[in-house]
Amino acid sequence: MEFDAVVIGGGLAGLSCAVSLAEQGHRTAVVSAGQSALYFSSGSLDLLSSLPDGTPVASPPEALAALARQAPRHPYSLLGAREVMARADEAQALLARCDIALTGSSGQNHQRITPLGTRRATWLSPGDVPITPWDGALPWQKVAVIGIEGFLDFEASIVAASLMAEQGIHADTACLRLPALDRLRASPSEFRAVNIARVLDLPENIPALAAELARLAGDAQCLILPACVGLDSAQPLEQLRALLDRPVYLLPTLPPSLLGIRLFQALRRRLNRLGGVFMPGDKVLKARFAGRRIVSLSTRNHADIPVRARQVVLASGSFFSNGLTATRERIYEPVFGLDVQGGEARDTWSRADFFAPQPYLQFGVETDDRLRALLGGEPLENLYAIGAVLGGYDPLSQGCGAGVSLVSALHAAGRIAVTLEKDHEPTL
Ligand SMILES: Cc1cc2nc3c(=O)[nH]c(=O)nc-3n(C[C@H](O)[C@H](O)[C@H](O)COP(=O)(O)OP(=O)(O)OC[C@H]3O[C@@H](n4cnc5c(N)ncnc54)[C@H](O)[C@@H]3O)c2cc1C
Structure with missing residues (x-):
């Protein structure tokens, strides 16, 4: 060769x-x-x-x-x-x-929101991750941080507590329960970000996911979810944003990391x-x-x-x-x-x-x-x-x-x- x-x-x-x-x-x-x-x-x-x-x-x-x-x-x-x-x-x-x-941009760092809800300086972030300018704040007054029932690699309450303490915004928490995930959840070692995305990304599951997220988010201006959606393409998230008619952002989870x-x-x-x-x-x-x-x-x-x-x-x-x-x-x-x-x-x-x-x-x-x-x-x-x-x-x-x-x-x-x-x- x-x-x-x-x-x-x-x-x-x-x-x-x-x-x-x-x-x-x-x-x-x-x-x-x-x-x-x-x-x-x-x-x-x-x-x-x-x-x-x-x-x-x-x-x-x-x-x-x-x-x-x-x-x-x-x-x-x-x-x-x-x-x-x-x-x-x-x-x-x-x-x-x-x-x-x-x-x-390489000339100016921004801050990304971490899985703990704190901020960390960085150069480039995926468009799906919530960020602030170097010394600015998130643009919303009320957000919903939504975890997934049985998913241990993301803790919505920690994220919400940090967002409220550090940025003074109102952050509600909720837990997503979706029948489509029940089979996967039965095996806790398989209930990881990538496997969850393989289920949530299926076109037939998006409408039910959007309906449940809309119910949980109430009047929040923005939804923040663990990065368990959109493994192979941007389409599932785009569809969710369209159905929910507001921004939906992802935070990195413990490995395997969908965003990486x-x-x-x-x-x-x-x-x-x-x-x-x-x-x-x-x-x-x-x-x-x-x-x-x-x-x-x-x-x-x-x-x-x-x-x-x-x-x-x-x-x-x-x-x-x-x-x-x-x-x-x-x-x-x-x-x-x-x-x-x-x-x-x-x-x-x-x-x-x-x-x-x-x-x-x-x-x-x-x-x-x-x-x-x-x-x-x-x-x-x-x-x-x-x-x-x-x-x-x-x-x-x-x-x-x-x-x-x-x-x-x-x-x-x-x-x-x-x-x-x-x-x-x-x-x-
Ligand atoms: C857990 C973890 C998380 C990180 N998260 C971030 C982050 O979020 N942002 C950031 O900016 N930086 C992060 N970093 C820093 C990270 O080191 C760099 O960002 C970058 O990804 C390193 O890339 P790399 O290609 O040099 O090495 P690696 O990503 O380590 O890749 C090395 C590859 O070489 C292969 N390899 C080794 N030996 C051989 C061999 N003899 N023959 C063939 N293949 C071989 C390995 O299997 C592996 O696939 C993180 C580092 C770690 C360890």
Whole structure:
């Protein structure tokens, strides 16, 4: 199997890099071992919400100089402010081409309403999620927060209490009971957001759902539901809004997250349409080198058929996705044995205060300032590292997880495209 580029990992970083390469006409494959962080994500994409010293960030471009001073090894600091902002805007356009409807802009963060009813700064949010301007409020005086009977991954009363306390609006709560859900509810472990959506999204169930929601919502100006509607298309929600004649918004639930899965599906669909190859359930195990160049990859399912590529992208995620491995003694990157920043002394990996920023979240692969992965202190010629496998940043406390994934992915895709166009040598 021969490709211009092979991407290891099919999460937000790997898929967006692959889509960009395929859009530019390069034969691209993605090998992806398992579910990515998108299955667990809020669906909102963070660019930069907070500096390492805790200062909240309203405008990411205005904060990048301070970030470079406080965190010189942060991927944004390596790439430089101009490149970061150009790639962030390019990412927004790429997501739009994937038919992903997102609200927000790279110049100014907004606040999304969280599953706890509180507000959290972010860059882009699905159009179905309630948001406020950076320092503004929700536009309604009275909302109805409606949970689903037996669904444990969303608590309407917590949301309503926070909305009333933080935003001073009136929030009623109610619980949806729909006979169509009775069979599914009988098995509590199956009564999860995605399975519920598969039932509620059926066209024959929408009228009954709308009638029950109308009864529960009373005269509320807006309905807020757990994200259990509209898995494969926007149509069920649009229909509900039309039947109820008022806004209906969704809040993320515990995983599996419908809002994150929709992002994954849209990116994968776009890659398929562009002729890219997606190899789900396969895992890259090791590589063959010629000097400092990767020649081919072996995967679990294709042990006898090497996957050859001119350019390789490592988008294997952090500990969560097994892109990094921790033993009691050390942290390592399992496919290539790349240089990893952090993890030298075991007692510095974590802090006792559970809510403090945790050092291990900043561990990851070392790169040069073009994101070429380092091995033995030197960059490999044709291996880029992108997304959560990178070190030097904390996606949680700095609110920059999706931003680093998208910006690094499109930076790598841009550099690879330039190299491939110059490179007419046959693959070894
Ligand atoms: C639980 C959770 C929730 C998050 N929620 C948000 C959020 O709401 N908003 C936000 O901005 N950020 C969020 N983040 C931050 C998140 O890290 C990034 O937003 C981003 O999704 C990471 O994407 P990625 O592609 O780099 O890595 P991942 O999403 O981790 O994907 C890596 C992929 O590589 C595969 N893989 C690993 N090793 C191999 C191998 N050897 N061969 C083949 N495939 C391999 C894995 O199976 C996985 O599919 C969240 C992170 C986590 C862990």
